[in-house]
Amino acid sequence: MAMSSVSPPPRASRTLTPHGRTRDLLLIGGLVVLVLAGLIGLAVATGWEDTMAALKSLSFIEIAALLALSLVNYGLRGLRWHLFANRLGLPTHLTQNMRHFLGGFAMSVTPGRIGELVRMRWLQRETAWPFDRTAPLVLVDRASDLAAMAILLALALAFSTTGVVGGAPVVVLALIAAFIATRPRLMRAAGDTVHIASARRFPRLFARVRRAAKSLSAFQGPTVLLAAGALGVIGWLAEGWAFHLLLTWMGADIGFWTAVGIFVFATLAGGFTGAPGGLGGAEAAMVALLVGSGTPIEIALPATLIIRLTTLWFAIAIGLLVFPLAERHSKMSMP
Numbered sequence: 001m002a003m004s005s006v007s008p009p010p011r012a013s014r015t016l017t018p019h020g021r022t023r024d025l026l027l028i029g030g031l032v033v034l035v036l037a038g039l040i041g042l043a044v045a046t047g048w049e050d051t052m053a054a055l056k057s058l059s060f061i062e063i064a065a066l067l068a069l070s071l072v073n074y075g076l077r078g079l080r081w082h083l084f085a086n087r088l089g090l091p092t093h094l095t096q097n098m099r100h101f102l103g104g105f106a107m108s109v110t111p112g113r114i115g116e117l118v119r120m121r122w123l124q125r126e127t128a129w130p131f132d133r134t135a136p137l138v139l140v141d142r143a144s145d146l147a148a149m150a151i152l153l154a155l156a157l158a159f160s161t162t163g164v165v166g167g168a169p170v171v172v173l174a175l176i177a178a179f180i181a182t183r184p185r186l187m188r189a190a191g192d193t194v195h196i197a198s199a200r201r202f203p204r205l206f207a208r209v210r211r212a213a214k215s216l217s218a219f220q221g222p223t224v225l226l227a228a229g230a231l232g233v234i235g236w237l238a239e240g241w242a243f244h245l246l247l248t249w250m251g252a253d254i255g256f257w258t259a260v261g262i263f264v265f266a267t268l269a270g271g272f273t274g275a276p277g278g279l280g281g282a283e284a285a286m287v288a289l290l291v292g293s294g295t296p297i298e299i300a301l302p303a304t305l306i307i308r309l310t311t312l313w314f315a316i317a318i319g320l321l322v323f324p325l326a327e328r329h330s331k332m333s334m335p
Contacts, residue, residue, distance in 0.1 A: 101119070125331065144229070159257040262286060270285065283304050
C-alpha cells in the first residue's frame with residue numbers, strides 16, 4: 001500500500017529528467033529554426049530588400065502599441081482564470097491567480113503544453129488541491145479560448161469582404177471541442193469511450209478524468225459563461241486588432257474583419273497541428289491567407305514575424321519573468 005500511494009510522483013518526475021528536458025529543448029529549437037529558415041527563405045526568394053524595408057518602417061510607438069494590445073489579451077484572460085478559480089472554490093486571490101496564469105506562459109512552446117501542468121503544480125503546493133480537482137480549471141480555460149476564437153472567426157466570416165478560406169470548418173470544430181469540454185456528461189462519455197478503446201488500460205487516469213468531468217458543473221451558470229465569454233472575445237479581439245493595425249502601418253490594404261479572421265484562423269490552425277505553440281502551422285497559415293487575400297509577400301512575411309513576436313513570444317517573455325516568482329511563492333507555501 002505504501003508503494004502504491006507514492007507511485008504517481010515518481011512517474012511525474014521522470015517526465016522532467018535532464019534527458020527529457022534536453023529532448024524537449026532540441027525539439028523546440030528545431031521547430032524555431034525551421035520556422036525562421038522558411039520565413040527567411042521566402043524573403044530571399046521574393047525580395048529581401050522589400051521585406052527588410054517593411055520591418056524597418058515600424059516605429060517604437062507602433063511596436064509598443066502592439067505589445068499593449070497583447071497585454072490587454074493576457075490581462076483579460078487572466079481575470080477569466082481568476083473567475084474560474086473562484087467558481088471552482090479554490091482559496092486563491094487575484095494576485096495569486098494572475099501569477100499562476102502569466103507564469104504558465106513560460107511553457108507555451110513545450111510539448112504537451114506543460115505550462116498547464118505547472119499551474120496545477122503551483123495550485124497543489126499552495127492549496128493542497130490534487131491535480132484531478134484543479135484539472136477542470138485548465139479544461140474550461142482552454143475551452144473558453146476555443147469558443148471565443150470560434151465566435152470571432154464566425155464574425156469575421158460574416159463581415160469580411162474577402163472571407164477566410166477554410167474558416168467555416170474550423171469554426172465548427174472549435175465550437176464542438178469547446179462544447180464537449182464544458183459538458184460533464186459528454187466529457188465522461190468521451191473519457192469512457194477512450195478508456196474502452198484502450199482496452200481499459202490506465203484505470204487510475206480515467207478515474208481522474210471522470211472526477212474532473214464531474215467538477216465541470218461548477219462552470220455551468222449563465223452569468224459565469226457570459227462573463228468568461230466576454231473576457232475571452234475582447235481579449236482575443238485586441239490581438240486581432242493589433243494585427244490589423246500592423247498590416248495597415250505596413251501598407252497592406254486589408255479590412256478589419258479580414259485581418260481578425262486571418263489571425264484567429266492561423267492561431268487555431270497552429271493549435272490543431274499539435275506543434276508546441278502552433279509553431280510552423282500558424283506562420284504558414286498566416287502567410288498563405290495574407291497572400292491569398294491580396295497582400296504582397298514582402299508585407300505578409302514581416303507582418304507574420306512581427307505579430308508572432310508581439311503575441312506568442314511576448315507572452316513567453318512575460319512568463320519567463322513571472323515563472324521564478326510563482327515557483328518561489330509555491331515552494332514557500334509547501335508544508
